[in-house]
Amino acid sequence: MTRLIIKELKQLLPFTFLWLSLVVLFYGAELATVRVDEESYLSWCKEYCDVGTNIDLVLFTILFYMIAAYSLFPKEFDESTVDFLRSLPIGRKTIFISKVFAAWLLLCLLLVLDRVLQGLVLSFNTQTITGKSYWMNDLRFFTRDCLFAFVVVSHGVFLSWFRTAGLIIYCSYLIGLILLEQLIGASGIYNIFSFFDNEYDGQDLLIDWTVVGFHLAVAILLLIVSYFMWTGTDSRPRTPGSGFFAKALPVLFSVFGFLIVAGWMVSMLETASTESASSDIRKRTTDHYGFSYRTADEPAMLELERYVEDDYIALVDLLGAENQPVIQADMTSDSQHALGLATWKKIRMVLKSESEVNPLYRRVLSHETAHVFQSVESNRSLAKSANSVGFFIEGMAQYTSFTIVPDVESRDSNWLISSVAWKRHNIKFEELANRTAFEALYDPELLYGIGDIWVEAMARTCGNHSVGDFLRATGRDTAPPNLSGISYWRNHLQHIGCELELVNNEWRSIMEDIVGNRSVGAFPYFENVVVSKASGDGLVKIEAKLRPGESGILPEYYYIRVKSETKLASAVSPVLRGKLVRDGAEASVEFSVLSRLIGGKRFRYQLGYTPLPDSRNYFEQWRSGALPP
Numbered sequence: 001m002t003r004l005i006i007k008e009l010k011q012l013l014p015f016t017f018l019w020l021s022l023v024v025l026f027y028g029a030e031l032a033t034v035r036v037d038e039e040s041y042l043s044w045c046k047e048y049c050d051v052g053t054n055i056d057l058v059l060f061t062i063l064f065y066m067i068a069a070y071s072l073f074p075k076e077f078d079e080s081t082v083d084f085l086r087s088l089p090i091g092r093k094t095i096f097i098s099k100v101f102a103a104w105l106l107l108c109l110l111l112v113l114d115r116v117l118q119g120l121v122l123s124f125n126t127q128t129i130t131g132k133s134y135w136m137n138d139l140r141f142f143t144r145d146c147l148f149a150f151v152v153v154s155h156g157v158f159l160s161w162f163r164t165a166g167l168i169i170y171c172s173y174l175i176g177l178i179l180l181e182q183l184i185g186a187s188g189i190y191n192i193f194s195f196f197d198n199e200y201d202g203q204d205l206l207i208d209w210t211v212v213g214f215h216l217a218v219a220i221l222l223l224i225v226s227y228f229m230w231t232g233t234d235s236r237p238r239t240p241g242s243g244f245f246a247k248a249l250p251v252l253f254s255v256f257g258f259l260i261v262a263g264w265m266v267s268m269l270e271t272a273s274t275e276s277a278s279s280d281i282r283k284r285t286t287d288h289y290g291f292s293y294r295t296a297d298e299p300a301m302l303e304l305e306r307y308v309e310d311d312y313i314a315l316v317d318l319l320g321a322e323n324q325p326v327i328q329a330d331m332t333s334d335s336q337h338a339l340g341l342a343t344w345k346k347i348r349m350v351l352k353s354e355s356e357v358n359p360l361y362r363r364v365l366s367h368e369t370a371h372v373f374q375s376v377e378s379n380r381s382l383a384k385s386a387n388s389v390g391f392f393i394e395g396m397a398q399y400t401s402f403t404i405v406p407d408v409e410s411r412d413s414n415w416l417i418s419s420v421a422w423k424r425h426n427i428k429f430e431e432l433a434n435r436t437a438f439e440a441l442y443d444p445e446l447l448y449g450i451g452d453i454w455v456e457a458m459a460r461t462c463g464n465h466s467v468g469d470f471l472r473a474t475g476r477d478t479a480p481p482n483l484s485g486i487s488y489w490r491n492h493l494q495h496i497g498c499e500l501e502l503v504n505n506e507w508r509s510i511m512e513d514i515v516g517n518r519s520v521g522a523f524p525y526f527e528n529v530v531v532s533k534a535s536g537d538g539l540v541k542i543e544a545k546l547r548p549g550e551s552g553i554l555p556e557y558y559y560i561r562v563k564s565e566t567k568l569a570s571a572v573s574p575v576l577r578g579k580l581v582r583d584g585a586e587a588s589v590e591f592s593v594l595s596r597l598i599g600g601k602r603f604r605y606q607l608g609y610t611p612l613p614d615s616r617n618y619f620e621q622w623r624s625g626a627l628p629p
Helices: 001-012 013-033 040-048 055-070 076-077 084-088 092-122 134-162 164-184 192-195 209-231 244-278 297-319 360-375 386-404 408-425 435-441 446-460 466-474 483-494 498-516
Strands: 199-200 204-206 281-285 287-296 327-330 340-343 346-349 525-533 539-547 558-564 575-576 579-583 586-594 602-610 621-625
Touching: 001 013, 013 055, 013 092, 013 586, 040 360, 055 092, 055 134, 055 164, 055 192, 084 092, 084 575, 092 209, 134 164, 134 192, 134 204, 134 209, 164 192, 192 209, 204 498, 281 297, 297 360, 297 466, 327 360, 327 408, 340 360, 346 360, 360 466, 360 483, 386 408, 386 446, 386 466, 386 483, 408 446, 408 483, 408 498, 408 539, 446 466, 446 498, 466 483, 483 498, 525 621, 539 602, 558 586, 575 586, 586 602
Parallel strands: 287 327, 327 346
Antiparallel strands: 199 204, 281 287, 340 346, 525 539, 539 586, 558 575, 558 602, 579 586, 602 621
């Protein structure tokens, strides 16, 4: 049987070369349009890992696997080469099993190669902890995809007996499933697309073994039927038109399909230049920035340009920076979740057309520029320990941006909200120095405010120069490897002549003073929280009693942030408004959440409100909930 399997693998070489060609085109397109060292597991995984089902991806995968399945039997019978195999001293069952197993084995090997290539790409990423692969998820993905390959191969072996009619039947089946999904939202356990329906428990992929088991059972049954069909068939073509066209059409269709996919991948390389040529994007350069912006935003860009170099030099002086990188700044972002993002010497941020530049834009640009300097001055080593220094990464950028572009009112409100949260939740430095643990308990936005206060305490205790000195200390050649948490901070601060305990004492003292001298803001408490199903369509109702805080005032606006426990943690958590209900002296707040936003039976949520006019929201700790039966 081994020789038969090797023979079949050799016959499938054209299919293998087709796959390798697509891989070269895909990775070529990706590597030509992105920075490999900035890619993370999730950004590289993209639609493949997204929650839910990517129909386009499944259709392409099915088409690809069907080509392999259709390569097994029809050609052998149409060209009568199966007669030679049957003349050998081996049984027809062995021939059948060898062919099917060879196709399945090849597909599984190609899946392994794909995972290896992804791992190699991610190995170039030294800037972010998300660059690592989640190997348990990779194992689950591989197991699921390998079983899916077996299912599709079994379908193809069965349908290939009917030649072209089999393809028509299968296309009708797939189209019917898509229509059912669109019309009624679900098509049952027989939906093969459910194989790729990604759901997560935290960051762990969940596989629906009920769906997988059903399709495996059907696949085995089809293979048994296919065995009797193919072993009971002679080598003569079963359908009319088995001459030149019958032989040439499959090849032509394969070439045509390959050209379509290749054209789509090549078009990825041309997308950026095509969009640039047809858009109104303009360029401007200064001594340290290269700006891209929309023509409509030119007034704002010209106004902002007046300040950018002075703000840049102010940051250099504040950090005592030894390097002054030229930064590419894309000002065309339309993100609703972040005003700015920074990577290695690149910034992407929102800029809207205004006659006078809002100081917020200056501060955002300065904030993101600080992130660039963090990477440059630390030689990217800071990001390698992002879990231990996450609060410093955001807090330092906040500290420098408010120092260069002051906004006393905004900063005071941020410090107040952060200090109240610190006091109520009894947040310790050990939690700050573990970003993953911190964000699992508290509002991630607190890292900005609390981090800003901590850096202020560091500057007061160790001197203004200590902020930049710390960055360079983390990237020194003699820095001990593999430090984390308190050990990381104690070592690098001692290297610049500073003590962690002294900084933490000053940090706590600042926040105690803020909380103790507070005379403004409404900070009530949520109590007796109840989760129930509303009578409306697919709504989950969350109610909580309100106990006034020290000021005795209740806020006007209330919010809930929801995070599904079956989705990747990196997904953006929706924030919804609540309704304040007064009943005499009693007060409560009600929230209505669509079930689809939860995405599963388990979910986590934070309750919050706006404590000051025009301030950011205050959120309590994460709570766990489950949909009522």
